[in-house]
Amino acid sequence: MSQSIITAAAERTKVPTMTKRTLPPGPPHRLFGLPLLRQLHRDYLGEVQRMQASYGDAVFTRIAQETIYDFFRPDWVREVLVDQARNFIRRERFTQVFAEVHGQSVLVTEGDVWQRQRRMLQPGFGPKRMDGYAQHMVAAAHQALDALPPQATQTLDFEHMVTQLTMDVVLRTLFSQEITPAVRQQAVAAEHAVRVISRAGMEAFYWPASLPDWLPHKWKLGHAKRVLDGLVRHHISQRRQTHPSAPHHDLLAMLLAVRDEGDEGGDGGTLSIEEVRDQCMTIFLAGHETTAAALTWWGHTMASHPACAQRARQEVDTVLGGRAPSYADLPALPYLAQTLKETMRLYPPAPALINRRAIQPVQIGPWQLPKGAMVRITPWVMHHDPRWFADPQRFDPERFSAAGQAAQERGAYMPFGAGPRVCIGQLFASTEMALVAAMVLQRFTLAPADTAAPQPVLNVTLRPAQGLRLQLLRR
């Protein structure tokens, strides 16, 4: 991000106080918005940041039939996602794109169906279940780190390693799947399929309708969908046919057993098998790509800030004394958690593409939005705004100490979203990241392998454009 963008954003602190019936400022509407669409396609995050610098905290654009409002002030963003959440749904194009892969899962549904699914799934992601998942996470990290070559120093494709590791974690926590060499092959095929699906999803965001299935790149997508669908259905049918009564402590067992017994009007019913399939698909996809992105960027920040890495390592050594971490150890590792939070501020794994559609006229801040207006939220912009985070390009875990957090602008930090549709896997992901990070620090000192800093690109999740290679020095 250029300094001029930061400065211009900092200067735009004037707050309109009255209801504005006029539209927020924005770029001129030309050629149905196609030039703007092209710019967004080329560099989404940079373009949105430039819009904030040029027009302020509320920006209006029109692309084809869409009237779009971008909001960049934390209080206005909270109004959309939290206080007035009932006046919005997810944008249909988003749900359409995701439904092609996720079916009708909690990520996609709206209204009563979503509420029922969310109510049923929530306990499966609560603190009571974390200890069990943490054991799977530690086992997966052991296996991944033990498999690294024994040399004292090695250069490693760190992004690939943590992506495989987070996939192992999801296979273990979802299906109790041990990672044998045969399963490893399946996992590699699944990893490839996930990438194809992510890329296609990202492309599809920019088109108003799905392209026909006979186009060549759709074949690849079709194949990728079949790979993942086959994997998920195989596990469900195996569980139902061969081990219906064997006790399992994984997410699939929870999904097959859960009843809608919420205090807020549960109907006592179970999830249909199709619903179980859809939730598995979402947990599988949402549950590992984002976490892999976060751990990748954490590897980069630790390699490039040795003093912070050293402090985190000392904490890990003092608390664990060389033994493997558990869920119960995590409250005793606050500085480690701070390094992860600060990494997700600088490099939010889900930096954009939080979209909503107003289902009735609604007022956000001083702006009156008509029914049907689309709202875009871009955490990336708030996370890099010097009004909320001084010297925003600087990596500083102290921002997330108790005092630092107390001084933070409410709602300016939202890597997991906010409101009723906040990430259901927040605790799961934070637990996994902290356990893996502790185990990496116990074994290795990280250092950059390349001189050029990795460039973040948006590909549904935020990834380094050229992957991330790191030097690992055994301790």
Ligand code: HEM
């Ligand atoms: C660092 C890791 C993660 C990040 C940064 C992240 C980020 C997010 C964000 C920003 C949203 C909200 C989207 C919106 O409001 O439109 C979301 C929703 C969601 N996330 Fe995550 N996520 C992470 C990990 C996970 C994990 C591990 C799981 C499951 C195991 C998961 C499952 C979900 C689901 C199911 C939703 C949709 C919830 C709903 O609509 O009710 N996520 N995530």
